[in-house]
Amino acid sequence: MMFARRALFQSHVNRIASIRRHPAITSRDFSSTQLPNGITLAYDLHEPPKGSTAKAQDAPPIVFIHGLFGSKKNNRSMSRVLARELSRPVYAIDTRNHGDSSHDPRHDYTALAEDVELFLQEHKLEKSTLIGHSMGAKTAMTIALRHKVPIGSLISIDNAPVDAALKSDFGKYVQGMKRIEEAKCKRQSDADAILATYEESLPIRQFLLTNLVRDPETGTQKFRIPIKYLAAALDNMADFPFKDPDEARYNGPTLMVRGTKSRYVADEMLPTIGRFFPKFQLADIEAGHWVVSEKPEEFRKAAVDILSQERD
Incomplete structure (x- = not known):
C-alpha cells in the first residue's frame, strides 16, 4: 500500500513538472506588501512571457489563494501555467498566518477577505480573477460577496458558501x-x-x-x-460569513470546481451556490479535496476554458 501511495504521489509530481517547464515565464523571488491594517502579505508574481501583446500586458491579473496549512508555493506550478497560457500576471499570495506572511490571533474569513482586498487596493489591481482552494475558496467567495473591490471573475476549488464542519x-x-x-x-x-x-x-x-x-x-x-x-480558528474555517443569498449576491462569471471524491461541495449545496452566484458553472473533476495537485491537467483545462471565454 505504501509503495502504491509513493507511486501515486510521484505521478502527481511528474504531471505538474511536465506542465511547469517553460523558460519564457518569469518569476521573481517572493515579495511582501505591508497593508494598512498592519498585516504583511507575502506573494510571488508570475508574469506573462516576454513579447506578449500590449492587449495581453493590460489583461487583468489573477490572484491565487491557497488553502489551510498551505502557502503560495502550492500554487507555483499552476500559476506559471496560467500566466503563460492566458498571458495574464498571476499573484500567488500567502494569507495571514501562512507561509511568509505575518501572524495574527484573528483568523476568520472576514479578516482574510479584508487582507486580500487591501492587497488588491495597494497594488491597484482591478477586475481580478480570484482563484481559491478550500480556505482560499471561501475567502475568494467572501470577497466577491462583500463588493468592496471590483472582481472580474471567480474560481472556487472544492468548497461551498455554507457552514459545514471541516473533516476531522x-x-x-x-x-x-x-x-x-x-x-x-x-x-x-x-x-x-x-x-x-x-x-x-x-x-x-x-x-x-x-x-x-x-x-x-x-x-x-x-x-x-x-x-x-x-x-483556535478551525471552527471559523467551517463557517461562512454570509447566510442569506437574498442579501448578498455576486453576478460575475463563477466556476465551481469540485473533486468528485470529496464531500465539500455536495449536490444538495448546489441550489445555495446558485442563489449566491447566479452565473456559476460547475466543473466536476475525478479527484479528492486536493484537486489541483491530484489532477493538474484537468484543472488547467477547466480554468483556461472559462477564462478564455471571459476574454472573448
Missing part, C-alpha cells in the same frame, strides 16, 4: 504538528514518523511538512505557521 483530519493534523514541536525533532524524517501516526497518506504528510523550518539556534524543526492561532 484537520484537527488530527494540528495534534500531530503539536507533537512534532514537543518532540524537538532535528530531522524531518523523525517529524514525518510522528505525523504518520495521524495521517497515513504520504502526499498529505509532505504537504504539511512543507511548513517545517530549522531553528538556527537549536537545530530543531519547528513550524513556521502559528499552530496555536490556527488550532
Whole structure:
C-alpha cells in the first residue's frame, strides 16, 4: 500500500513538472506588501512571457489563494501555467498566518477577505480573477460577496458558501504538528514518523511538512505557521460569513470546481451556490479535496476554458 501511495504521489509530481517547464515565464523571488491594517502579505508574481501583446500586458491579473496549512508555493506550478497560457500576471499570495506572511490571533474569513482586498487596493489591481482552494475558496467567495473591490471573475476549488464542519483530519493534523514541536525533532524524517501516526497518506504528510523550518539556534524543526492561532480558528474555517443569498449576491462569471471524491461541495449545496452566484458553472473533476495537485491537467483545462471565454 505504501509503495502504491509513493507511486501515486510521484505521478502527481511528474504531471505538474511536465506542465511547469517553460523558460519564457518569469518569476521573481517572493515579495511582501505591508497593508494598512498592519498585516504583511507575502506573494510571488508570475508574469506573462516576454513579447506578449500590449492587449495581453493590460489583461487583468489573477490572484491565487491557497488553502489551510498551505502557502503560495502550492500554487507555483499552476500559476506559471496560467500566466503563460492566458498571458495574464498571476499573484500567488500567502494569507495571514501562512507561509511568509505575518501572524495574527484573528483568523476568520472576514479578516482574510479584508487582507486580500487591501492587497488588491495597494497594488491597484482591478477586475481580478480570484482563484481559491478550500480556505482560499471561501475567502475568494467572501470577497466577491462583500463588493468592496471590483472582481472580474471567480474560481472556487472544492468548497461551498455554507457552514459545514471541516473533516476531522484537520484537527488530527494540528495534534500531530503539536507533537512534532514537543518532540524537538532535528530531522524531518523523525517529524514525518510522528505525523504518520495521524495521517497515513504520504502526499498529505509532505504537504504539511512543507511548513517545517530549522531553528538556527537549536537545530530543531519547528513550524513556521502559528499552530496555536490556527488550532483556535478551525471552527471559523467551517463557517461562512454570509447566510442569506437574498442579501448578498455576486453576478460575475463563477466556476465551481469540485473533486468528485470529496464531500465539500455536495449536490444538495448546489441550489445555495446558485442563489449566491447566479452565473456559476460547475466543473466536476475525478479527484479528492486536493484537486489541483491530484489532477493538474484537468484543472488547467477547466480554468483556461472559462477564462478564455471571459476574454472573448
